[in-house]
């Protein structure tokens with residue numbers, strides 16, 4: 001029997017990032033969503049140093065399905081900010097990692113219309129051309145709905161439009177299959193997850209805390225948030241130990 005089996009089901013952390021940039025000075029709320037390029041680089045360096053491989057959601061599917069085992073961490077970035085392309089892509093490539101960026105299909109090339117007012121900052125989102133650059137760099141584009149609503153509050157018709165619609169738009173604009181989904185605000189229930197599954201998505205992520213493991217519901221996967229204030233030891237604790245699992 002292998003060590004991994006003896007130790008029980010291996011845990012698979014799915015990291016959740018938003019902006020890879022320094023937090024704007026005038027931003028008063030949600031500063032935690034900004035991880036600086038230097039901190040991101042240190043985190044990726046540490047993972048590689050410890051023998052982990054950073055993978056996109058699609059590349060990690062065999063691990064999430066329990067078909068394969070290994071030292072793997074999934075890297076996801078929500079919303080599709082331009083800073084992901086500028087600051088995260090070179091670091092990911094440097095380490096030979098891949099990652100999934102979840103894009104709001106109705107805001108391609110625009111800004112964070114859903115929370116710009118609350119934050120007091122407009123954060124630029126990747127254009128279709130920039131998303132193709134992200135893909136050409138070896139990275140994945142997943143869907144994050146059409147308009148970033150709270151999906152549990154949507155009617156069935158709206159749900160269909162937000163979920164099927166975002167997949168269709170992204171596939172049309174990018175010319176590639178889009179098979180990964182992420183719930184805006186992590187807002188999901190069984191009804192919403194069933195629509196995501198029926199739309200043909202292979203998996204979907206929430207903001208529920210904890211590390212994933214094979215056998216979990218692939219359409220309601222937990223994640224490990226990496227925030228601005230996490231120093232390297234805290235990052236390691238959250239990603240590599242049971243710290244987050246106990247909080248799920």
Ligand SMILES: [Zn+2]
Nearest residue numbers: 078079184185
């Ligand atoms: Zn989002």
